[in-house]
Amino acid sequence: MKTKSFLLSLIVFFLTLNKLVAGPNPVTTITGKVTDKTTGLPIEAAEVSITSLHIGVNTNSKGMFTLPDVPKSKLLITVSRLGYKSVSMPIDLNAMSIINFEMEPTTVEINEVVVTGSPIQGQNVRNSTAISVVSMKSITSSGATNIVDALGNVPGVSQITTGGAISKPVIRGLSYNRVVTLSNDVKQEGQQWGDEHGIEVDQYSAGKVEVLRGPASLFYGSDALGGVINIIDPVTSPPGSFKGQFITNYSTNNGLTANNLQFEGNYHGFVYRMVGTYKNAMSFATPSERVYNSAFRENNITGMVGVNKSWGYAHLTYSRFNTELGLTDGQRDSTGKFVDNEGNTVSHSELESRSLALPFQHITHNKVALNTNIALGKGFIKTTLGFQNNKRMELEDSPSVPSLFFDLSTYTLDSKYYFPEMNGWAPVIGISGSIQNNRNKGEEALVAGYDSYALGAFAYAKRSWDKLTLDVGLRFDTRKMNGMEEYQFMAFNNTFSNISGSTGLTYQLTDNFHAKANIGRGFRAPNIAELSAQGVHEGTFRYEVGNPALKQETTLQLDGSLGWDGKYFSSELNGYYNMINDFIYYQNTNNEQIDVNGILYPVYRYIQGNSVLKGLEFSFDVHAISSLHFENTFALTRGTNTDTKQDLPFIPQAKLTNELRFNIPKEKKSGLTGSYVSLSIDNNFKQTKVDPFESSSGGYTLLNAALGTTFCSKSGHEWFTIYANGRNLTNRNYIDHLSRFKEIGISNIGRNITFGINVPISN
Template sequence: MRRILLATLFFIPATGFGQHAIFGQITDARDGTPLIGATAVITDLRRGTAADMDGMYVIDNLPSGSFLVEFKYAGYESRVELVRVEGRTEHNVKLTPAVTELNEIVVTGISHSTELKRSPIPVTTISPESLLERTGSNIVDKIAGHPGIGQITTGAGISKPVIRGLGFNRVIVLYDGIRQEGQQWGDEHGLEIDEFSVNRVEIIKGAGSLMYGSDGLGGIISLLAPHPVPEGVIEGQWTSNYQSNNGLFANSLSVGGNKNGVYWMAHATRKDARSYRNRYDGYVFNSGFNELDLGATLGMSGNWGFTQVHATSFNQNLGLPEGERDVEGNFLRQVAVGDQIKERAATHDELRDYSLYIPNQSVRHLRIASNTNYYRGESRIQLDLGYQHNGRKEFGNVLDEDEEELQFDLHTTTWNLIYHLPPVKDLRLSVGTSGAFQKNLGGGEEFLIPDHRTFDWGVFAFAKWHHKTLDVGGGLRFDRRRVNADPLYLDGEGTPSDNPSDYQKFSGGSPAFSNYSASLGITEAVSSALTLKLNVSRGFRAPSVTELYSNGRHEGSLQYEYGNPGLDAEKSFQLDFGLNLQTDHVTVEAALFRNLISDYIYLRKLVGSDGRDSIPDPDEPVPAYAYTQGDARLAGAELTVDIHPHPFDWLHFENTFSTVHALNVSERTSDSTRYLPFIPAPAYRGQLRANLNVMGRRVFNSFVMLEFRYTWEQNRVLLENGTETPTPSYSIWNAAAGTSIRKRNAQDALLSIYLSLENIFDTAYQDHLSRLKYAPENPVTLRRGIFNMGRNFSVKVIVPLGGRVRGDG
């Protein structure tokens, strides 16, 4: 099997290496008690293990070199230590009870794993525990709400991430180091990633990273899969979740094993949800969805490094609520009566069942990728390869429900090759190249964007220098993108034609864009409690094919879009200042940022000659928008204050606040045009939490939490031609509790239970970034749009599964 796997990945035979290992004991710093089950993880090698009944751990068959090792145990402060591994290396660790957790390892956007508080790039982490405790329909629901992180939503099933007011193609999403490519330009195109396959999240805010291409002006969201299980173990986990508001049933099973350095993992998830409801709208017709996800990983590790191949299949079907109502305020459903299309009110059963109605969309995303890290002495070669096939279909004809109104077929190949040079004293240097080739073909009865091919290529260098209390990191990157878009002619029946005298839907073209990006960051540990950070970055983003050439509307969208072939690339300059303070009684994280973007691309609503909305297609009367650009300035602040009064360290009062102010500098003379569209409103979150780590012999890792969220009115909007409207303020109360139960006379958990009640008082509200806010007006209440989800009770049960590999003793 080893030879087959290595040959598949074109890997270099691992010869000429000695046997190296790290071992030791993990104990309580107060009394020397062994910490049974404490973990030791080498992130760069994706290797780890758990301590035995005596607190002893061992990670063997390692390459020689210096590695950051993270030692963790629930309720204790993690230790991150640089360990020189040469032969059999003993390294004992003492952990102290934790107040809060800031000492973590991050891997995104830098050449080597780095302590979070010492990273020269602005990084936020979301732990596995936080992901488990949060309630949501998808992975973006679980990360939104952290300072500076928002989401653009279309009901409960579709969410797109926003970082400091920037989203869509300005945010790069990684899954295990590979860029996610799935038509992310679309309003109603969510992430094609199984939330249960994500173990941890790292978020870079701004264009500080140079490793992943030129589009990340807003930042990077890195979704990390679980590490392989320890040697000689087979273990798994079953997760089941029910949510009352939309009747969501989610079940996920994951399992993995490791034997003689060959490891494997597999997971499967199924979700079903009906339409969600709120106080004002009742059940929102056709807002349900269903999902089936599969994934598998096969890899091997040794004293030469590691290599792995993983494949995932994401399959989702979603209803697309349009919000049309009758004179009594009931949601309308289109039905076929003979060869005619009629409208009638959705029935009681249709509002509450798990069926999907017209319009709806189907998403299929296949992903095959490999990650290889090959060590030779103190140097390392990293190779990441990926192939993705994204198929997306939209259905909107009740006379023929299988007729594809829109079809997108996207094939993407990506590569990332990095050489990490041997360190020279305190300096580490990495050089690399990355790129992507895309081919996107359209189909169906309508056409929104032209068929096209895109080629990206870039080279970069990144260096990191550490000296005592000072860390400096920076680099330079050059990118080039070429787009080849095909022209499209339609005959009188709307069928594609080769006749240039027919109606030209798309003009086509072959524009090319190139520029450089740069980043420089400094971190200074002023004391053991206080760390200061400063980062300056320059970013670059070429316009997408949608922004250049779109001409049409999505079946599930509420607008008709016109592209602009004359758009220039966006260029950004961002300054970011950060502060971390950790004392016995309080932990503070603060950030100030200022982002200047020249040639910022955005949508502006069009008006007709009569001063009303421009309606290109009277048969589908939605307003028209066109892409334009101007210079933008975004500035904001983020603050987290966690009060944990000693000696009541189990009690936390965490407060977070974030705000972003976005101006269109090119048109700031007029109140109707001075603000950028679709910027999240200022938000505050206050959370009172009690961590009850031990409650008897069999109950542990318990917590109870009460949370208050307040979102201010967003009145800094692009008013011109009614592009967007102000959004009122709102407040929401949430509560949650959870615990784990041990097996009798054992340290392992038998099961874990998480309960939550979100929007306790069933507040009716509209988030400013909800696309359904612009659905048609209810003729009875005169309220425009559809409101967000109301009260929602969630119960989640997690059952660990584990054992030894057969024949391992």
């Protein structure tokens, strides 16, 4: 209770502090012009933004822009436009307020500005950790069924899939509670220990997604050993504006219909945003069959209201993610056809039905977040208060009475103070904390109910010279977990504490050539499944046994990269060596089995062992012709238990992707812009480095293609965008190594073509 009282006191303290410092601050109005560096002509519709303040504006037909009521301090200003390299500059607004930018044409984005992995924003080449940026346009046109699926082409990122609807992120071989997902600056909490539990975030609500590969415990505490997926909201509209969009998609494989409507505005500093999404799909089809009871439906809503003032901003956001997903158990009759939960052979009409059969799961995730960023002297304080409630029900025998019912509530606080620069150093200090309560409300239970309390504090500083950037940081975390005595579980009380830290360097050897190095130490406390699991539930094919005596994991990772950004080609090579002490994973030994209601399940027990994960990511992009470029990426991960000399389980297959993309130049009198066509090949190599209880997986190759264009007026005003994205066009029959359906012999999704249209709305 002392921890809970302390955390509540911190919340009150920071709310009071925010109110106290929200007084008048010196402000200025930024004006300027954006032009093409080659031609000198003005660039229309370039976005000029200050991400730290959540504000932005587009240039007019003369390339001019105005940003009013900006605090007089040193801020990073970013300019971006499709077809140009992004430009970012730290500007001291005490000294200047008229700023002009020149942009270089390019077909490849090589200068992205990122915020993930560092409280200090900056260009990607100035960040010592490996970060990839996925734009909203890429997410929308990808044809993905969920946010994780849309990140599948990021080097080093894989996914554990359960059919066509559920995906869990895997970064460099690490997943579950070793990867943190941030949405609206709130760490997503929704039973992420489970295989068949996806991420409860609407993919269409994202402005962009940044993926950090490597340990990030320094900034996000325990659970960020593998990396971070940061889902970032769009910047708010400029004063006096109103805009939105309507998106609709249709996928041929499972008949998925996805519709999204969103709008936002800014009325004299009062800002608002509304996002609504509805999805519905029947069961997906492999090249040989349609998989019974893999249908799903989803409806989401997000609303934000807030104020943008000279002192900063305050935004209050509410979101509700609601989905129902069929749970395929793979049961068949003597002829190999699927049977329902009563043993009856499934008909063709049932396979193509959009209705859900038993068993299925129903998830509702409600989240409220208050985000503030307030100027304090020449620095500013950024605070996020969050509340989440995740209700996850598994319905086996009745569509209304759940067999399993997890009810998880989480309260979070995260606050950082950004000091003004001191002799070139940019320091940041921060605290974070959470209170979490998980309750079992069903007839059965797989994990114990529990209460969890966590606190953390860190200090960080970054210094940039002409060519060199150095960043250092240190963090302390403590987490207490109290398990309840209920159902088949015994009570337990565990406390985990440790120190995290990192040091990173980047060096710009030439204008085109850069090098990065980072050493980071992190830790992770065991999750509730690892500590207490005892049982089997629908959607899984094993009986899990936890261990309350597990130790915390600690890791030391070495990371390095070399990159070249040239006129005709760009490339980057990342290598890492991750040493994890007391790595936790489950294993089936001696073919142990248990009988549950007449069905034999393999028994998986959680064990620990010192381990190493190592690998590399390589990208190479040739663009000798401005409109044509050839992108290539390769990722390889190897995992070994150094105590037993055995391979670790669930390590993704090595993957090579080759994409040829042609951006069709816009003709002066043409009503089309942004036109493209691409052809890609995904080569997934066989995986023979497996744990003794795993089976190896064969390699496979998929052929994909995409095309799209935007219709616009002669003045350049966008009317609508259409696109098509085809996956597995040859209808290849394959089973990915990380597919959970591999255990029951069900293949991955077959040929799938997604057609979509995006209609912008503006005043």
